Amino acid sequence: AQSVSQHNHHVILSEAASLELGCNYSYGGTVNLFWYVQYPGQHLQLLLKYxxxxxxxxxxxxxEAxxxxxxxxxxxxxxxxxxSDTAEYFCAVNSSGFGAGTRLTVKP
Amino acid sequence: GAGVSQSPSNKVTEKGKDVELRCDPISGHTALYWYRQSLGQGLEFLIYFQGNSAPDKSGLPSDRFSAERTGGSVSTLTIQRTQQEDSAVYLCASSLVRTGNEQFFGPGTRLTVL
Known part of the structure; x- marks a missing residue:
């Protein structure tokens, strides 16, 4: 079974700060990796993929990732x-392994 | 259609009633997924369809939950005898094929069980 861990539940930053959100997975086979983003009131959408x-x-x-x-x-x-980066970010492995998500709040 | 659509957008029901949630995937997408997103929780995988068959039902939380897909297109998720803990946003996604492809998500159905 595969599992995905996102280390940060909620991150609060000021504008212009640098961001790094952690994602670790446990899966021994070939992996396809994704980050999805969900802006307030919007659908989940793809941010990037490997x-x-x-x-x-x-x-x-x-x-980037x-x-x-x-x-x-x-x-x-x-x-x-x-x-405008304020959103929830989800890491995913292959097709159905999603992390719990990290909520990012950027203060103006 | 242009994207994945789901209906209804909101559903309020009484405990013990059955509900049906509908998903229309993007035309031509063979893979279809159902997820549940609870307040403060991540995405909980429920079930995956490849065409009309469901090779992976591992995420269905109980036998009150079932899903079907007909004609390789529309899918319905049925929750029987709803409980308050079923309250969540139910998301549907589709992709061209399962392995490694980007999933396109619908807007979700917000289910509230009173």
């Missing part, structure tokens, strides 16, 4: 957050 190749993947709105196989991690980063 299938193979360059372990550093870039997504929309300046987000790095796959570190040896650490079973796929952390999400953004160098400078904006108020």
């Amino acid at each position: 299938f193979s190749g360059d372990p550093l993947v870039k997504g929309i709105k300046g987000f 790095e796959f570190i196989k040896s650490k079973f991690s796929f952390n999400l980063r953004k160098p400078s957050v904006q108020w």
Whole structure:
């Protein structure tokens, strides 16, 4: 069975601060990794994904994530957050393994 | 359609009643998923369909929950004898194929059991 752990339940940052959200998974096979975002009142949508190749993947709105196989991690980063990044972020492994989510609040 | 649609958007029911939630996936998407999102909780996987068959029902929390998919398209999630703990947002998602593809989510059905 696969499981996904997101370390932070709620993160509060000021605008322009750097962001890193942790995601670790336990699964021994081939993994496809995703970060989804849910803005207030909106649907869940894909932020970025990793299938193979360059372990550093870039997504929309300046987000990036790095796959570190040896650490079973796929952390999400953004160098400078904006108020509009306030949302809930979910890490996912393969097709149905979602983490519990991290709520990000960015203070203007 | 342009995206995944779900109906109703909100459902309030009394404890003990049955409810049916509907999902219309994106046309051509063979994989369909149901999730439950409770307040302060993450996404709880319920069931997955590939075409009309459900190879993975592992997430259904009890035998009061069932789901079907017909014609490789529309799916219904049925909750019998609803309980207050069933109150949650039920999300549906679809993807082209299961393995590794991006899932497209619907807006969800907010179920409140009184």
